Amino acid sequence: MTHGSVSAFHTCHLLPPRMDIFISLSPTEMAVFLWKNLFQTTMGRILQQRRALLYNGAHEYDEELIKKKLQQFAGGSVNLSKEHSGIGILTLNNSRLMNAFTGTMMLELQERVTELENWKDGKGLIICGAGNTFCSGSDLNAVKAISNSQDGMNMCMFMQNTLTRLMRLPLISIALVQGKALGGGAELTTACDFRLMTPGSEIRFVHKHMGLVPGWGGAARLVRIVGSRAALQLLSGAHGVDPERALHLGLSEGTLSSSDETGSLEEARAWLSQYTEGPASVIQAVKKVVTAGRELPLEAALRTEKDVFGTVWGGPANLEALARRQKHK
Numbered sequence: 001m002t003h004g005s006v007s008a009f010h011t012c013h014l015l016p017p018r019m020d021i022f023i024s025l026s027p028t029e030m031a032v033f034l035w036k037n038l039f040q041t042t043m044g045r046i047l048q049q050r051r052a053l054l055y056n057g058a059h060e061y062d063e064e065l066i067k068k069k070l071q072q073f074a075g076g077s078v079n080l081s082k083e084h085s086g087i088g089i090l091t092l093n094n095s096r097l098m099n100a101f102t103g104t105m106m107l108e109l110q111e112r113v114t115e116l117e118n119w120k121d122g123k124g125l126i127i128c129g130a131g132n133t134f135c136s137g138s139d140l141n142a143v144k145a146i147s148n149s150q151d152g153m154n155m156c157m158f159m160q161n162t163l164t165r166l167m168r169l170p171l172i173s174i175a176l177v178q179g180k181a182l183g184g185g186a187e188l189t190t191a192c193d194f195r196l197m198t199p200g201s202e203i204r205f206v207h208k209h210m211g212l213v214p215g216w217g218g219a220a221r222l223v224r225i226v227g228s229r230a231a232l233q234l235l236s237g238a239h240g241v242d243p244e245r246a247l248h249l250g251l252s253e254g255t256l257s258s259s260d261e262t263g264s265l266e267e268a269r270a271w272l273s274q275y276t277e278g279p280a281s282v283i284q285a286v287k288k289v290v291t292a293g294r295e296l297p298l299e300a301a302l303r304t305e306k307d308v309f310g311t312v313w314g315g316p317a318n319l320e321a322l323a324r325r326q327k328h329k
């Protein structure tokens with residue numbers, strides 16, 4: 001955890017306007033107040049995005065250079081559909097290469113993550129692959145072409161930045177693993193909060209067979225998900241993990257009954273909706289306090305929890321619940 005990331009948690013959770021302040025304002029004062037609030041929120045978001053980056057110029061990371069390079073390896077797409085329910089569906093689409101990540105798909109993933117960071121009505125996210133398979137990692141044609149050290153390190157930092165931002169989205173995320181999640185595809189699944197697998201699917205960290213280790217943050221995240229001993233076995237064995245083993249290891253949350261593309265997406269939606277019911281502001285706040293608890297030292301996590309608490313306390317959902325005098329039987 002960098003200091004930059006810690007401060008990002010403290011600067012981005014701005015308190016919502018309080019109703020009692022509004023009542024005493026003239027129309028002009030109210031307009032000024034709203035403009036200031038909008039400005040602060042926008043600046044907060046920009047700061048959040050900048051500070052959340054793991055790597056910048058100080059790490060000999062040249063984002064513009066790697067973006068130009070990645071642009072040269074075109075093909076496929078990363079599509080985002082934002083549903084009214086607040087669930088987003090992010091689809092990796094490169095069927096010809098089993099949804100391998102081309103350079104332009106890496107760039108598109110970064111753009112989609114920015115879009116999701118700014119989705120104020122968002123609550124959940126499902127990541128899946130087109131054509132009933134998840135993702136076969138990075139496009140080996142691109143890997144070969146950028147096999148020099150500088151490009152490799154820049155690509156690694158680019159993907160770590162993007163996947164770290166993906167992991168920290170204030171949305172509850174699922175990797176819907178159909179077919180195969182190999183190499184970088186397996187790493188991508190670990191950037192989600194949960195993994196659901198379809199019958200016959202497989203997660204496989206094949207890096208060792210490529211003479212590599214994960215570089216998109218997959219090893220660090222895997223250790224946190226399954227523990228260091230299981231992570232060591234999965235990375236050094238490079239064996240495929242089927243749904244049953246994944247469930248046993250805690251790598252997967254459940255095996256879906258459907259293995260077809262539409263049916264499994266429907267099941268994943270239903271599974272996710274049990275956690276995304278309610279107002280977006282509250283669901284996002286829940287994810288933020290859990291992210292802080294996982295990533296920050298205790299005192300910083302507690303302070304973040306206090307800040308996030310301030311964004312929901314006295315908010316519309318809280319006031320409505322108080323008015324309802326809800327009982328939790």
Ligand SMILES: CCC(=O)SCCNC(=O)CCNC(=O)[C@H](O)C(C)(C)COP(=O)(O)OP(=O)(O)OC[C@H]1O[C@@H](n2cnc3c(N)ncnc32)[C@H](O)[C@@H]1OP(=O)(O)O
Nearest residue numbers: 096097098100136137138139140141182183184185206210
């Ligand atoms: C970050 C580190 C990384 O991610 S390194 C990349 C790790 N991934 C790999 O090494 C995947 C290698 N590919 C495979 O093992 C197989 O193609 C898998 C995915 C199991 C699919 O097998 P199968 O169902 O028999 O289909 P196939 O081999 O005929 O594949 C269809 C076409 O897709 C291609 N493909 C697949 N994966 C990639 C990839 N990662 N990069 C580039 N191309 C890929 C295959 O080469 C094949 O293309 P073609 O029909 O031979 O032209």
